[in-house]
Amino acid sequence: MGGEGQLQVGLTLIELMVVIAMVAIVLAIGIPEYQNFTRSNTLLAEVHTLKGDIALARSEAATTGSNVVICPSGDPTSANPSCSGTNQWNTGWVVMAPTNSSCSDTSGAPFKVQGAFSSQNTVEFSPSSNAPTSLCFNRNGLPATSTTANTLSGMFVFNTPDNNADDRLCLAINGTGHMNILANGQSGCS
Template identity: 30%
Template structure:
């Protein structure tokens, strides 16, 4: 006669099945190896994040400068790029702050006073907010507060900007060199003549 129901209990004397899963020792070995690998990868990951932050600041600056030059040529009026500590507020103004990583403004200076004032018909073209988490961005000539692009796209003076990473502010990671012709280029060290 055939049995219709089977018992889930093993029969006496039958070999026992091994249950699936990991032992505590196996789990601890996997955790230890994972911790070692994370410890090895963390420093290089931090440098990668900092390098990406410096590149973000570099891209923001070079695109704003190229935009300001193009707008000066297109509009036939001076366009100014000035640093601003309140670039993200409702009433942004130019600042005499030495660091450019607090943000900057790009505006058409129709009243030719060198400062942004929307009540005097100046037109705000672009606003860059703070990039302070990406390190320091400083103009090499501290006496210059803003860059004035003439209607021909030229500047009165050549200048450069030094970008430094947050972990090593003593050395310049990248340098943006801007010629009197208004064109910028990126250098790893200093701007050559």
């Protein structure tokens, strides 16, 4: 019994080239889509992180019966994190009980710290002309002063490093501290 009656199984060179071309097409389409998916999910996770920490500040204020501040920090993971006094929230932030329960005090015992985003995404409060450099909530979980309430209304604008408008997300917050996540083009998110 030699080779008679046996089928040769395998791919011809043309079949192999067609398969390679199909794989290349799928990768050419799939890799950019995967990168877009990853970028948008990272941005959404960062929005939810800030939203959760603002809610934590409100809750801690109501629970402890004293003022609680959340503010951007240039050194959130240091031994004594403090507020940076800027509008750059992507550098990290700290939720703290301010010293002497004063909203104007930018140091105190932290409840939670958030380090800088590794994604290089940016977060700024808009409008920047009256952007608060910290948010302070009182024992009722509301903005601590009328001045804070007036400047609290606005939104945190989250941008990717390439500032692509299609990727932009916003966290709108009103004068009472209620929040809503918006996509670019919704209710002033731009």
